Amino acid sequence: MTRSRRAIALATIAVSMAALAGCSASAVGSTSGAACAPEDIKLIGQVRNETNPYEKSWLDGGQELAESLDLEQKRLTYAGESPKQLEQIRQELSTGNPECMVLNVLPNSDSDTTPIVKAVEEAGAHVVTQWNKPADVHPWDGYDSWIAHITYDGVDSGYQIAKAMFESMGGEGNVIALQGILATAAAKDRFAGLELALEEYPGITLLDQQAADFDRTKAFDITKTLLTKYGADVGGVWAANDDMALGALKALDAAGLAGEVKVVGIDAVPEAVQAIEDGAITATVSSDGPWQGGIGLAMGYCALTGELDVTAQPNKNREFFAKQFLVTEDNAADYLTPSIDLADFDCANVFNRVDKALG
Missing domain, CATH: 3.40.50.2300 (Response regulator)
Structure with a gap:
């Protein structure tokens, strides 16, 4: 055409x-x-x-x-x-x-x-x-x-990335959550999806959750604070979008924990998809x-x-x-560009x- x-x-x-x-x-x-x-x-x-x-x-x-x-x-x-x-x-x-x-x-x-x-x-x-x-x-x-x-369907996307992270953790451990702008349906629904997944995985404990407003810099700062508070108890970071997941990843790197703590997000931006290919992020969802x-x-x-x-x-x-798609290491190459x-x-x-x- x-x-x-x-x-x-x-x-x-x-x-x-x-x-x-x-x-x-x-x-x-x-x-x-x-x-x-x-x-x-x-x-x-x-x-x-x-x-x-x-x-x-x-x-x-x-x-x-x-x-x-x-x-x-x-x-x-x-x-x-x-x-x-x-x-x-x-x-x-x-x-x-x-x-x-x-x-x-x-x-x-x-x-x-x-x-x-x-x-x-x-x-x-x-x-x-x-x-x-x-x-x-x-x-x-x-x-x-x-x-x-x-x-x-924010509930579904929040649930999908949580489940992918929990499975990668072997169904056991502690996580922290970075919420989006709390006045938006997207943030509310995605967190509700996380809560559904937590009900299915009794071996996973949510240590803390904070609103980082879908913002990478805020996510970096909040993750640093939560890592200082909880240290090695943190096994995963659930983020309501990829920008926050990338901010969390930077904070983990600064703390020497990159690769040890699972991270998930939503949006399938190229930088996050590349991080999935590299093994630094576990999953995202593409809208x-x-x-x-x-x-x-x-x-x-x-x-x-x-x-x-x-x-x-x-x-x-x-x-x-509208239709959305879970992105993991198995199909990340299809979403890089x-x-x-x-x-x-x-x-x-x-x-x-x-x-x-x-x-």
Whole structure:
């Protein structure tokens, strides 16, 4: 599939359906009833920061999709500051033509999702949110511009990495846990997965748990403190993401314990996957950051060009757990270089990774 072929094909569909060269309220196929010429569509990806390699891979995936469509993706980062995130979005919505704008957004916390989607709804733009939202708020609850919410089964991923670590410890020993941002569903669910695994392995004891906010530096500092407190009693470090796992690994190295203490994380960033290959980390879970970065933009693009009628989709396609994959030494080589398959973003394929509905 070439860039020009796909862009031209979708442009032809949009023109034939809507007879437009821009946006109109009379066309069909999108959540708001508007359709846009492909070249008029503005793509925006927003994450906390690009120092986190997983979040950088998200924006890289969005850029690769954008380039395949002869478009650009605007990369926004808000440094984990909720007011800044919302202000960035409002600023974008106030410029240009929001009716031809697609945002693929990582809300900073569950409570940030509602004001984000309300701002997008008011401006007439389109948005896909990922990871965080209140459990009782849904895209089909009166929102015309909220295309979908995508997340991953955090309980399952937290459980999978815990089980892999416990098995590597022979089912016996003590562990410490590094939680993420406690106001997010991802952090809560992943820790719940750890707790489930602990119930199944009575020989494993959780010595301590601290919130390191998905941040490598905080994880390094906290792990140093906990190693000082518990010393050689620590046999494993469970981390709610790879960035924290890598911070813990650095602290273990500084304490002369690298290779003696098991470490697990989530995200399958290249540095962590390489550490799995090298035997320094036991396991991680891939949610496929590059795919996440592209899929939200692809959904919006297909809706705005008239090739995807979002309102005709069942609820399970508008709010879902996407497929995820456990990465261990047995398959780490397959995950060393994150990449995307542009076929995943064809309009007929955008729901191919729906694993199960939320709840």
